[in-house]
Amino acid sequence: MAGMKGLKKRRRIQIIIVAFVALAGATALVGYAMRDGINFFRSPSQVAEAPPPPTEVFRIGGLVEEGSLVRGQGETVTFRVTDGGASIPVSFTGVLPDLFGEGQGMVGTGRYVNGVFEASEILAKHDENYMPKEVVDALKEQGVYVEPDTEPNG
Structure with a gap:
């Protein structure tokens, strides 16, 4: 009978070890799969102060600089994005959103290579009063954010 208890105890320890290894493996796979899916937001001032390495994918947001x-x-467009404190040149190849324009809020995803943000995706505000929270915070930090007029015209 004593041999049977030892066998059950050993089997239980083996199952716990296998479960732990499986959990660790699953966690590692999820982390590996998400490595490119996590993009940090930076304002133009943050990029100018501490430029990220060219291999890092991140989001940048602000206002499209006038002029x-x-x-x-072809489909290549260049412009500068600003938060009032710094201005970063942006290059994008593709179709821009309909509401994209100078003086408008935008968020881009891409890499900062040789002093130019090479965007792979550009998002523009979706109506006249919306701007992403990160962009509003960055503009407020620079003291250039103006609250939109939310009163109906009439």
Whole structure:
């Protein structure tokens, strides 16, 4: 009978070890899968102060600087994004959102390479009163945020 108790105890310890290894493996796989899915937000001032490495994908947001929008050959567009404290050049190849324009809020995802933010995705505000929270916070920090007029015209 004593041999049977020892066998059950050993089996229970083996099951616990296998479960722990499986859990650790699953956690590692989830972390590996998410490594490119987590993008940190930076304001233009933060990028100017401490430029991230060219391999890091992050989001940048602010206002499209007036007079900086240049449509190049094909679908390539360049412009500058600002938060009032710093201005970062942006290059994007693709179709821009309909509401994208100078003086408008935007958020871009991409990499900062050789002093230019190379965007892979550009998002624009979706109506006249909306701006992403990160962009509003960055603009408020620089003291250039103006509350939108939410009163109906009439």
